[in-house]
Amino acid sequence: METVVSGIRSTGKLHLGNYYGAIKNFIKMQNEYNCYFFIADLHSLTTHPTPENLHDNVKQVVVEYLAAGIDPEKATIYVQSDVPEVIELYLYLNMNAYLGELERATSFKDKVRANPDNVNAGLLTYPVLMAADILLHKATKVPVGKDQEQHLEMTRTFGNRFNRMYKHDYFPEAYAFSYSDNLIKIPGLDGKGKMGKSEGDANCIYLSDEPVAIRKKVMRAVTDSGPTQENQPKPTEIQNLFDLMKVVSSSDTIQHFDDLYNSCQIRYGDLKKQLAEDMVIATEPVRSRIEEIAADKEYIKKIVNLGAEKARESARKTLRDVREIIGFKKF
Numbered sequence: 001m002e003t004v005v006s007g008i009r010s011t012g013k014l015h016l017g018n019y020y021g022a023i024k025n026f027i028k029m030q031n032e033y034n035c036y037f038f039i040a041d042l043h044s045l046t047t048h049p050t051p052e053n054l055h056d057n058v059k060q061v062v063v064e065y066l067a068a069g070i071d072p073e074k075a076t077i078y079v080q081s082d083v084p085e086v087i088e089l090y091l092y093l094n095m096n097a098y099l100g101e102l103e104r105a106t107s108f109k110d111k112v113r114a115n116p117d118n119v120n121a122g123l124l125t126y127p128v129l130m131a132a133d134i135l136l137h138k139a140t141k142v143p144v145g146k147d148q149e150q151h152l153e154m155t156r157t158f159g160n161r162f163n164r165m166y167k168h169d170y171f172p173e174a175y176a177f178s179y180s181d182n183l184i185k186i187p188g189l190d191g192k193g194k195m196g197k198s199e200g201d202a203n204c205i206y207l208s209d210e211p212v213a214i215r216k217k218v219m220r221a222v223t224d225s226g227p228t229q230e231n232q233p234k235p236t237e238i239q240n241l242f243d244l245m246k247v248v249s250s251s252d253t254i255q256h257f258d259d260l261y262n263s264c265q266i267r268y269g270d271l272k273k274q275l276a277e278d279m280v281i282a283t284e285p286v287r288s289r290i291e292e293i294a295a296d297k298e299y300i301k302k303i304v305n306l307g308a309e310k311a312r313e314s315a316r317k318t319l320r321d322v323r324e325i326i327g328f329k330k331f
Contacts (some may be wrong), residue, residue, distance in 0.1 A: 005134050015195055142177060
């Protein structure tokens with residue numbers, strides 16, 4: 001059975017983009033592959049969270065993974081920092097990762113432009129830690145979005161370089177994996193791009209949002225003054241609302257509002273109200289489970305400890321092999 005690895009940074013609550021863009025696929029994958037789904041708390045240190053926020057954010061993601069349907073009996077759910085082997089492998093890979101290739105990474109250049117006062121070494125070597133996460137379990141499939149494909153290419157580079165340097169065909173190549181050729185992109189409510197926490201809470205519908213919060217956010221979504229010609233193309237901010245409807249609403253509902261738009265009769269207030277109610281219905285099963293699981297501290301502790309042990313079993317084997325291949329020997 002092939003191994004799948006995917007992680008999510010513990011930087012806050014999960015939103016519709018995480019759920020429809022990734023987690024729904026994870027739920028399917030766990031029945032067909034050997035899956036490791038981890039909470040990337042080490043990666044989150046590049047943005048310097050407080051100790052209180054770090055722990056709470058990790059717990060939030062664990063709870064929401066479980067609430068969304070990831071089954072700890074089928075997949076391994078673990079916290080990255082509970083598996084120290086990843087840090088050791090990160091060190092070994094760093095010895096063979098070069099400054100020029102790390103500086104050329106698109107995401108690093110973007111981070112430098114956005115935060116010139118926080119260009120830390122963790123940002124520079126982010127692709128190496130990601131490679132360690134993947135190579136630790138010798139994964140061959142990694143569910144990633146377009147923005148992570150360069151990092152995945154670098155993972156193959158680091159793994160192949162290790163194999164060549166030590167003349168061992170040890171690490172397999174990992175490739176992007178999705179059940180669909182067209183990765184789902186969930187737009188944000190600001191009318192600009194994809195849903196993301198970095199754009200602020202108003203841009204996201206979180207899985208844990210109460211109905212009143214969902215309605216308020218959707219009603220504030222960006223729109224225009226309305227169509228002036230029949231069948232005219234929809235501007236980005238309006239297309240975004242229709243794209244959100246495609247995820248949570250029935251085909252009849254989408255067709256109804258599409259017809260109103262094309263005939264210049266649409267009232268955006270009515271569209272937003274319908275979209276908000278459909279979002280409330282779509283998120284309700286997960287939201288109610290979040291509340292239930294979050295209240296059971298012993299269950300959360302049990303799942304995290306179980307996941308850590310399962311992940312370390314795989315990690316320990318890899319590190320034993322890697323140390324032997326490199327040449328570390330006990331006296």
